[in-house]
Amino acid sequence: MFNVEHIRQDFPILHRQVNGKPLVYLDNAATSQTPQAVIDAIVDYYSNYNANIHRGVHSLSQEATDAYEEARIKIQHHFNAKFSHEIIFTSGTTHGINLVANGFSSLLKKGDEIIVSALEHHSNIVPWQMLCERSGATLKVIPMNLEGELIMSEYDKLLSAHTKLVFVNHISNALGTINPIKYIIDEAHKVGAAVLIDGAQSCPHIKPDVQALDVDFYVTSAHKMCGPTGEGMLYGKEDWLNKLPPYQGGGEMIDQVTFEKTTYAGLPHKFEAGTPNICGGIAFGAAIDYMNGIGFDAIADYEHELLEYATAKLSEIEGLKIYGTSKQKTSVVSFNLEGIHPYDVGTILDKLGIAVRTGHHCAQPIMDFYKIPGTVRASFAFYNTKEEVDTLVTGVKKAKMMLS
Structure with a gap:
């Protein structure tokens, strides 16, 4: 049985706070966190x-x-x-x-x-x-x-x-x-x-x-x-x-x-x-x-759930555009809010304890293709939860309200 709460106990860093808020770590494509066994x-x-x-x-x-x-x-x-x-x-x-x-x-x-x-x-x-x-x-x-x-x-x-x-x-x-x-x-x-x-x-x-x-x-x-x-x-x-x-x-x-x-x-x-x-x-x-x-099949299944959930929830936000909508995709959602620089969104999210990546992600030709300066990238791992996705969505809505 895949038990995400049990798995989260293996990662000491997931229990810390950032800026007085519980850490929501969604920058896994940059680096994953390290379990106690390692x-x-x-x-x-x-x-x-x-x-x-x-x-x-x-x-x-x-x-x-x-x-x-x-x-x-x-x-x-x-x-x-x-x-x-x-x-x-x-x-x-x-x-x-x-x-x-x-x-x-x-x-x-x-x-x-x-x-x-x-x-x-x-x-x-x-x-x-x-x-x-x-x-x-x-x-x-x-x-x-x-x-x-x-x-x-x-x-x-x-x-x-x-x-x-x-x-x-x-x-x-x-x-x-x-x-x-x-x-x-x-x-x-x-x-x-x-x-x-x-x-x-x-x-x-x-x-x-x-x-x-x-x-x-x-x-x-x-x-x-x-x-x-x-x-x-x-x-x-x-x-x-x-x-x-x-x-x-x-x-x-x-x-x-x-x-x-x-x-x-x-x-x-x-x-x-x-x-x-x-x-x-x-x-x-x-x-x-x-x-x-843990098992890579179990990891893939769970992360796909997170991807679908996050994609659906973020897509409900007016003015939010997701980049990368391939049918074959892993647990990354790259997005922008209309008229708002991704760096500014990332800064607001950080104040809320939410770690995402902003910028061109060392993939500048992709950003040039879309004619954008960069994106906000939320990348999920098997130790993330749907509750953390909800926190991200709330944070993006707050950033939109503050920066519009």
Whole structure:
């Protein structure tokens, strides 16, 4: 049985006040909150076996190494990767994207084409623009429609023998649109292109199966799914990871070093130079355990209820416009009040203890498409309640009254 009140007891921060009001945390697309089980894993590491990994012969190092590599295996199983060495620990989604983009610098040439979508976060646009500048490749864009959906017929036209890479987000952080990534992957493979999927917004809501998707690269961040900041994951097919050169040089990623020549370690260490965020990796594993304990089907069902409830309630407010009305959507409602800047709405809501995100959400091309400066974004997680949605609606009505 899914019991949201019971689940809320696992999150200490949900019981605090902001500006004298009970916290209503609706900024989950930016970062999720952390359950006590993950906090305990962090405290346990620093309290009992804090040591560097892989290189030590002493007991603490071995314990830390075992816990860190066990976390890698948990992540492998969660995403159904074929091998644990296909899981590369990163500092987050942005790091994973840049690692792949850097690797492709040596594989692309002038005349090659890479495709991005109009729904991307800046972190899945800028690294590819930089790659094009270095390689001479051309960047093409899958357009979107007014509902916030990608136009697949236009994607089909963009694909050609020149296409080498396609990269899209699984779910739009600004609008909540769930993209048809299986179709995108399959069509790209027909022309021999590799595909990277930005899963930062999907992994809190969906349990991706990278083998079933047949995706070449998949990236995500721990802090979006109840884990710590500064930790993330790049999944890459073994063949592709072997083709890409190392992203950084240093300790851990080497096999042999001489002043004449250095040879590199095998996967995954080839891409994990230096001392990693050991505690972060272990805590990421704990977060995955926690979310799987609740169950992703139960999470998805409950969050869909919240989405429908919030959409209906907010739509009743005169002058409120929702952006992103795709039929396939996750628990994000992005909206504006007519004639009122989203920042001003967010400021009023904060005074009422309601945390939302305002602005362009690092997705400025989307806002340019709609010809708006930004939106107010309420993003829901499995620990939010319909009562909190009601508080949001009341707050938006008050903001409208005060600012009109």
